[in-house]
Amino acid sequence: MLPILYHYEASPFAELVRAAFGVKRLAWGSVLVPNILPKPDQTRLTGSYARTPMVQIGADIYCDTGAILPALEALPGPSLYPAPLGPLHRMIASWANGPQFFAHVGAAMGAMPADAMGEGFIKDRQARFGMDLAALGKSAPHLTAQAMVASAWLSDTLADGRAFIGGDAPGAGDLALYSNIWFVRAVPFAAATAAAMLGQPHVADWYARMAGFGHGERREMTGDEALALAAADPLPVSGSVDAPFTAGMLAGVSQEGTRDAPSVGRLLRCDSVSIVIARDVEGAGTVHVHFPRLGQVVASA
Ligand SMILES: N[C@@H](CCC(=O)N[C@@H](CS)C(=O)NCC(=O)O)C(=O)O
Structure with a gap:
């Protein structure tokens, strides 16, 4: 079944996918x-989850790269968690x-003038994530220094001549490190920082x-x-619903660090790997919405 990515071009997490x-x-x-916001094509499926990216495979809806990459892993093609790192990715x-x-x-946007972002974008990020442009601008040098640590460590990792962080094959860790640098590189105001990142030995190659x-x-x-294409049967659900939650209860799933409303549905899985809720969607029937466990807040709804 064709995976479908809900995205916009400038999103670094979408670039990762x-x-x-x-x-x-x-x-x-x-x-x-x-x-x-609003993103009606996306949120009518997820319930509320509006972050980018989201991936739909038939009636299964995957929110967050932490759920998307494991779903792509089940599709044909090279592994995203290749040995020897495997799950360490x-x-x-x-x-x-x-x-x-x-x-x-901070490295990418700290030096960006407000008018380059647009009023709608600034208001959206303020309301949903508490973004404070003045504070971001002030902390940009610190955040840039922190981001440079990743390039320096990446450079050290590649110093023995390996092609990717785990050896001959790229994996989820490479994709995550790559999408961060891609983001900085895409912002013209951060050109000097991008050049410094790519200027670390081995990083540009x-x-x-x-x-x-x-x-x-x-x-x-x-x-x-x-x-x-969501009018299909969702995949069978594995895993368990761990205490204090119970299978079938109405639960809301929201994300740490955002004020976006929770996605509400019947809880089918909630263990240390993954969360799955079932939702009824007009025009599609029942869909299963998947989240990783990491970074998600679950509460009864
Ligand atoms: N933990 C999420 C983070 C996704 C994320 O923060 N995406 C940004 C865009 S790159 C976002 O959603 N921004 C708000 C929006 O696009 O509405 C993941 O791994 O997918």
């Missing part, structure tokens, strides 16, 4: 969504996509290898075309 499609040489559907990715992402936001995977085979589609 586009590059994962490239590594796996997959064909995928592309539904473009706005970079600010996840730990590296969660560092790169967590504290290091915020450092790269590694970056070129990552970029060389491309994005797989992208096919544009509308939100309504994607919704029609």
Whole structure:
């Protein structure tokens, strides 16, 4: 079944998934969504989750790269968790996509004038994430210094001549480190920082290898075309519902660090790996919405 990415071009987390499609040489559907609320094509499926990216595979809806990459892993193509690092790729990715992402936001956007961001974007990020432009500008040198640590450590890792952080094959950790630098590189105001990152020994060659995977085979589609493909049976759910939660209870899933409303549904899985809720969607029937456990807040609804 064709995976469908809900995304916008400038999103670094979406670039991570586009590059994962490239590594796996997959064909995928592309539904473009706005970079600010509202995002009706996306939220009618997720319930509320509006962050970018989201991936739909039939009636299974994957929110957050922590759930998306494991779902792509089940599709044909090279592994995103290749040996010898295997699951260690996840730990590296969660560092790169967590504290290091915020450092790269500072490195990329700290020097950006407010009018380059646009009023709608600033208001959206203030309301949802508490973004404070003046504070971001002040902490930009510190955050840039923090982001440079990732490039320096990446450079050290590649110093023995390996092609990717785990050896011959790229994995989720490479994708996460790559999408952070991609973000800084995409912002013209941060050109000097991007040059300093890529100027670390071995980093530019590694970056070129990552970029060389491309994005797989992208096919544009509308939100309504994607919704029609959700009118299918969701995959059977594995895992368990761990205490204090109970199977079938109405639960809301929200994300640490945002004020976005929770996605509400019947709880089918909530263990240390993953969360799955079932929702009824007009025009599609029952869908299963998947989240990673890391970074998600679950509460009865
Ligand atoms: N933990 C999430 C983070 C995703 C994230 O923060 N995405 C940014 C865009 S790159 C976002 O959602 N910004 C708000 C928006 O796009 O509405 C993941 O791994 O997918």
